[in-house]
Amino acid sequence: MGISGLLPLLKPIQVNRHLSEYSGQTIAVDAYVWLHRGTYACATDLATGKKTHKYVDYCMHRVRLLKHHNITPYIVFDGGPLPAKKGTESDRKKKREENLARANALTAQGKHTQAREFYVKCIDVTPQMAYQFIKALRAENVAYVVAPYEADAQMAYLERTGTVDGILTEDSDLLVFGCKSVLLKLDAVEGTVISISRADFASMVSSAGGGISLLGWSDVQFRAMAILSGCDYLASIPSVGLKTAWSLLRKHNTVENVIRVLRIEGKKNVPKGYLQAFKLAEKVFLHQRVYDPTQQRLVHLTPIPDDEQWDEEKEAHVGR
Template sequence: MGINGLLPFLKSIQRPTHIKNWKGKIVAVDAYGWLHRGTISCAIDLALGKHTTKYVDYAMHRVRMLQHYGVTPYIVFDGDYLPGKKGTELDREKKRQSSRETGLELLKLGRTTQAHLELQKAIDVTPLMARHFIEELKKANVPYIVAPYEADAQMAYLESIGEVSAILSEDSDLLVFGAKCLLTKLGQYGDCIAINRSDFPKISDVNMVGWSDSEFRRMAILSGCDYLANIPKMGIKTAYRFVRKYRSAEKILKAIRMDGSFIMPANYEKAFLTAEMTFQYQRVYCPKACRLLSCNGTISLPETINVDQALNFGRLYDSGMASKVAFGDFDPITKLEIKLRAPAIVLPQARALEQRNASITRFFAPKRVLAELPTGNSKVTSRNTNSEFFCKPSPNRARKSSTTLESAFKKRRFCMDDEEESAAYTERSPFFTKKLQVSLNNISSNPGPATIKLQNQSSVANIKRDAIMSTKSPPTPYRRLMASSIRNSYKPDAKLAPKSTTQASPKPLTAKIAALDVFRFQVNAPQINWSIFVYHYRCYWIGVIDSEVCLIFDTTLWFAEDGNDKIYSEPSDD
């Protein structure tokens, strides 16, 4: 968590920078900060007990980013809990348990997004998760260390002995431990904020010239830290005024108690002194001496500190166990060996021996014959199988006739296979099937672009109307709809006007026929039976010799607006 309000208090000396400025140097990194961020993407899996390594992938991505900019990361892991931080850890555990219960209930109700947000607060990084990260660091030859207690004190100690040049962390209490250069707010592209201890006298809002580390530490404790909550109504600026005026801890606490604006909790003075000593004498691991020391570099404690107070800084244990914990082989909390799950090894099976008498089709699937493949009609009739789903059409689309047709009659295509019984007996409108005899000149010699001569101004409309109204076949939904539309809107003397945008073309001026839907013209030519299929502005010329299709020409239909009563068929660009 850090110190309440400390980073905003130091805003005037925060310097935006980039991690590449520490190229060629070693930077200590708070490992648990990266692991906590990595658990966001896999919070549900971790809450359900599923195995995942996404948090390790996130942390290794950050490691590779530092290496990309020439910075050597020194990864520091948290260890055991401090007795002086017991109250803070209990509060955090209660919040995590509450978030876990809420998240699992939301997950049962199917509210995955809200459950994911709650379960993010319920995940705590364990030594086993840290060990998985350590295994990847070993493969990449990245230096690391597991602190006996808190990583903050360990990183500050590594900087004090010259092992690292800066500390990368989101916790502001590194400055209380004596960190000289703190890098925080690291972005995904290497941008960060640098806070140097030497810039404290340059703070614009307050005057800290001549302040000692002890005075800065007392101000931070009064404003609230992990070891002691702040007094109600006591912020960091108020704490600054008390420390600047009274300096020593005894005078500061006495002045606060005498002040009527604050209510000091019971035993606050004792807890204040314990928190101050924890910042001074917390146990750390020295990689050079391979033993536990105080974070100020001393082995023994002052005589004024009794045994009970010394336990708040962390218990001392032998150097052998301290080294095993520092290397990550032993759990820093239980002091037991951490055993990773061995990956499951799947041996190949001799399938040839086990299936000696098996059929060859067990190894090679037979190919499907052509008759078994699905036809076009089966694909059309299999559409929209969900009859329970209903969606009201939009106002513009509701006026179109195609929205009222059954799915099997929509978007029918030519040359479809009619072998299936379900499609063979389907009633079709004569609008699609009736053949109209139209005379074409020299169609056999030039089956490409041609001119179709119509009888009068409304020939296209007459052909469409006659094809629908003159048939005696049973009515179909499409036929009833088109017949009703023709009776209500057809005018014999009206000119056929194109609905689409006109397009420039060689004389005469032409435009696509928008009203022309589907027609079929039958033409008899010497030796070749030519059929012209017109479908939505597309013209398909199909030549048939002895019931076999031999030639197909794809053209585009055009209609003359100059009153020549002609339909021009030109080759299509595509």
């Protein structure tokens, strides 16, 4: 979920804030993050087919917490499966099935405490569960939208168009989508969040102690670093994490140069067709389809440039 290691790397610009600081603002919320967290308390019931609404109670408690601090929540749900994430979703499904099998085996042995650990890992939030949350939102007149594909791109679009002032999530991908204000790790007891502001990227100027400098870096470079290190749309080149990707881009400027140098050096195994796959992954971050609530139609996250050659492969990748 997100870019591995990105949040720890951005630790120097993370700021603890109280929800009261966002009074009067509209904040987009990743619904499935709350739904997944809400299943922890009732994972065994869900996995064994017992009726429960504890996950909805969990989500609505947080909705009311935001409203208590005069924040307008705008809940965003994932929609249909995105072709670009087919491999990632397949891997996740396989892991859930393996965890369910282990949980059932432990339950049969009477080891219920150990079984619960695996039940938690096997739960997948279903459209039916999301609908129960939607019904609760409707009952309290809370705004929501179901994205055509991913909530991440939809929330980025809502912020970009001024519909919302910030985004509450647990996913570092939002920063790669170009979001300006990302709130993480909501503490419902203390009413606090961790804030990352894109405006603070330039303050990361020291590469001492294993850190990185983002001073002078463009959105294009930041996005390239994230994709090179591995994302939901493209596996990384073996042994290339965030710091290595940053170092390579800093030295060679463009992804094309990086790939060419790595192939010449022969120290890292660059998969065949990697550059083409990289460009497709970048298109998903740039042009994934989203819903425009004002126009009430599907649009691209950012418009496709007039000189862009748009073909069937790209169209399928970003969502029809």
